[in-house]
Amino acid sequence: MKAAVLYGKEDVRIESVADPTPAAGEVVIRVKAATTCGTDLKVWRRGGHARMLTPPILFGHEAAGEIVALGAGVTGWRLGDRVVANNSAPCGQCFYCQRQEFSLCAHLEFNNGTFAEYLKIPASIVRHNLLPIPEHLSEEMAALTEPLACVLHGVARCGWQPQMQQWPSPPQIVVIGDGAIGLMFVGVLAQQGARVLTFGGSDQRLAIAETFGAEQVVNHHQCEDMPAVVKDWTTGRGADIVIEATGVPQVWEVAIACGRPGATINLFGGCPRETRISVDTERLHYEELTLKGVFHNTPAFVRQALALIASQTLPFEMLVSGHAPLTEIEQVLQAMKARQVIKVALHP
Template sequence: MLAAVLHGQEDLRLETCTDPTPDSGEVILQIDVATTCGTDLKVWRRGGHAKMLRPPTLFGHEAAGHIVAVGEGVSAWKVGDRVIANNSAPCMACWYCQRQEYSLCTDLTFNNGTFAQYQKIPAPIVQHNLLLIPDGMPDALASLTEPLACVLHGAARSGLRPRSEWITPPQIAVIGDGAIGLMFVGVLAHQGAEVLLFGGSDQRLELGKKLGAAQIFNHHQVSSLPEQVRDLTAGRGADIVVEATGVPAVWEDAIASARPGATVNLFGGCPKATKISVDTGLLHYSELTLKGVFHNTPHFVRESLALLASQKLPFDQLITDQQPLKNLEQAFFDMRDRKTIKAAILPH
């Protein structure tokens, strides 16, 4: 089969690999559509990821496909089933899993390799995070299940109170107009919040408005993001701030944009070993909650697929390009240059 293999920093090669065969409890997917992701872009640019992979390795983690082979002991699935396979599954046995903190599992099974014609799905993922695609749902839309599951997990941990407790809709600043930031806009606006979106692309910001952003701002035209947020919130700062860029300086801006008592969701993953400075007086006297959020859980994978299938939000508009597998590297150059939000890659 033809597959993309990451060898290092911006070193992505298409190689002919042996077709996978299933071991006990596993299945083999034919990949029908794989979508590019901001995490993939960062991994490609940085040459690795602290948790999910180390080169050389098969690459990619968002896809929709159909089963072409099943291993011994697999009875819940059959050849021909259209499915999405999350890129991980928790062990369900460790200290964290016993407390249902599945994203903190000490033995997460990660699986990469969606930028390929076929992919082997490990038994834990088959057991816990392999889902049937609803009839009529486009493959490309289904392939967005994993990133939206991460966003739903992040939204749930952002301190948004039940609507019955609101005096006025909470004001939430989302910083970043990549696919993840735009997904946060859609999810939080759908829940009734007033979302203020900051990004660097007028075209992406307009998409943010379609997804429900109340106001949009190009950061190139904003002298101070924290001051702008305070101007929009009667001088207080945002009730919730979501950082979705993975830039340490922007983490600091996010913290400075929060009102007393706010939650700051530091969602964007920064480069390894980077550090930020935090004003301890601000953190203490303003009773801020700084929240790091990572990955997803089986519950949110299921919730994500259901939300996408409902087509209540136009998340399909995040896919702005379609390319054959042979053009994968060019798709990453286009993402790097902000010409593409997400690309649908067709391996066959």
């Protein structure tokens, strides 16, 4: 089969590799749509990922398709079933899983290789994170399940609760970043009643943020002092919650500066390995700030994400800028690097 193989920094190649064969408990799907992701872009630019993969390795982690082979002992699935598989599954047995902290699982199993004609799904993912695609939903939209699951996990972990709508005024939340993840945060939070201010670098993407429900959008290229803008929007306090979705250390520091006393700062965007930030310890202590790193997703949020996409209450199709054959993955990644597209659906 044809597959994209990552070899290092900005080095991805389309190669012929052996078709996968399922072992006991596994399935193989024919990939119908594999969507690109900001994480894919970071991995391609950095040449690897601290948790998910080490080159050379099959590349890509968002996909949907149909089952073409079943391993021994697989029940509940048939050939031809349309499915979406999360790119990981927890073990369910370790210290963290026993405490329902599934994204911290000591044996979290990742699965890469969606940019290919076929994809083998490990047994743990078949058991915990393989889901049927609703009949009315396209594979392209179903492939967005994994990033949206991460966003739903992020929303839950940043202190946002729908009962905050009972406050004298709705919570004011800042989202920094206008990539797919940042825009998904905007849509989910606005749908749940929050007031959202979004910072980004593209007027076109910020227009999508407005469609998703952002109350105010600001192009950071035209803004010299982001915390000042936030204070003006919040009558001098700062935001209740700040979500950083760029993965740039300097922006992490800006995010902290945008929070009010008592704020939660969700440091969601993963930064390059071994980077550091500075924190004002006086503010951290006396203003009771909560700085929270949030990583990945859990099986419950995977299911919630697919259900939200299937509900069609948010126009997630706006996040897919176009379609391309698998052979054009290099051009697609270059277009993402130049911020010409958000996500692209690759079709093997």
